[in-house]
Amino acid sequence: MLLIVELLLFGTGLYLAITGKAGAWAAGKGYSAEGNQVRLAGVVLVLPLPLAFCIGVVAGIVDPDLIIVASLIEFVMVIGSAIIATFILRGARKPVGITPPVPPANIEPK
Numbered sequence: 001m002l003l004i005v006e007l008l009l010f011g012t013g014l015y016l017a018i019t020g021k022a023g024a025w026a027a028g029k030g031y032s033a034e035g036n037q038v039r040l041a042g043v044v045l046v047l048p049l050p051l052a053f054c055i056g057v058v059a060g061i062v063d064p065d066l067i068i069v070a071s072l073i074e075f076v077m078v079i080g081s082a083i084i085a086t087f088i089l090r091g092a093r094k095p096v097g098i099t100p101p102v103p104p105a106n107i108e109p110k
Contacts, residue, residue, distance in 0.1 A: 002071075005078055006049045013045025013085070027093040037092035041085040048077040 016022055022033040022041070052074040059066035 002075060002078065006052065006074075009045045009078065009082065010049045013042040013047075016042030017046060018042070022089055022093070024096070027089050030096055031093040032096050033089055033092040033094065035092060037088055041088040041092070044081050044085045044088065048074070048081050051077060 012026065016026065017039050020034060020036070020039045022038045024031060027033040052070075055070045055073055056067065059070040
């Protein structure tokens with residue numbers, strides 16, 4: 001089950017990191033986000049899968065009984081990266097469909 005969540009986060013993070021755009025599905029209903037903060041959130045979402053693999057390999061080599069500890073670390077990494085990416089995207093998002101007010105162009109002084 002954790003592998004499925006990690007693969008979903010990896011795919012989402014890869015998409016965000018490559019495109020630099022987050023639609024309403026990632027930024028929230030009625031919002032979108034673009035730019036380097038979205039790419040940073042994508043990198044944060046990609047990190048748990050390779051890090052969990054490295055931690056699992058090292059724990060398996062050092063002591064096979066440490067696999068349970070590695071699984072707990074993996075779980076914390078997945079939850080932590082999702083929370084961090086959510087905060088990054090919340091800071092980068094902008095409302096969709098709301099145009100800023102434009103002042104009249106031909107205002108003359110009295």
